[in-house]
Amino acid sequence: MISKSVCLTAILAVSSYQLFAQDKPKPEDTEFYTPVPPKVTPGATCSAPPSDAVILFDGTGEDKWVAASDSTKPADWIVHHGILTVNKHGVGNIRTKQYFGNYQLHIEWRVPKNVTGSGQARGNSGVFLASIGSGDAGYELQVLDNYENKTYTNGQAGSIYKQSAPLVNASRKPGEWQSYDVVWTAPVFGADGNVQSPARVTVFHNGVLVQNNFSLLGPTLYIGKPSYTQAHGPSPVKLQAHGDKSEPISYRNIWIRPL
Ligand code: MG
Helix, strand or coil, rough: CCCHHHHHHHHHHHHHHHHHHHCCHHHHHHCCCCCCCCCCCCCCCCCCCCCEEEECCCCCCCCEEEEECCCCCCCCCCEEEEEEEEECCCCCCCCECECCEEEEEEEEEECCCCCCCCCCCCCCEEEECCCCCCCCCEEEEEEECCCCCCCHHCCCCEEEECCCCCCCCCCCCCCCCEEEEEEEEEECCCCCCCCCCEEECCCEEECCEEEEEECCCCCCCCCCCCCCCCCCCCCEEEECCCCCCCCCEEEEEEEEEEC
């Protein structure tokens, strides 16, 4: 006759085995089939827009842009031979008509071969990753000739202006086309207007990582310490017509993928 205690031991052994078998992790526990990522056809080169990109400038016109100071006024930069060049004597900064939250952006820019000036007054422009007003209100990724031009490191090409110097100087010579590829995570604000999560940015300059998921301290400030004082939602992308006297910067092949 089998004792009760032996039976109990056997039952416990079977139960714990079953329990163990149930709890043992399986490969499929971490294999997810939905949601399916949408299929996107890559461009022929890394700079050509993929199939789902919003084209902001393809060389044919600036209809996707308006004056940053007055959205009822058209952008009046110079479009010639498929290139968009800053007009320093017109409406000033221009911004996209469309508003964006998180996105991937590609933009190409060229410092004129005959550029003059020094420091911040040598091919200065900028890409405001989110424009939050007219003028220079927003978060500026600096555009500048820094091939052989010294300035403060957190104000050189590839910097988040006055917040974060680029990891390396990947500048090309004046006269050569350069590119920025940007991953922008917009800041999130609570109902009380306080920032819940700061903006973050990753930037490749000519394919080289120059900003690695940098957390911005707030919108760009020329003077003083930046902080988040103004809650905002999706915003336009803005290009800077800087007031220096050097020859103007040109842009081409601008596209964006809202995320
Ligand atoms: Mg600038």
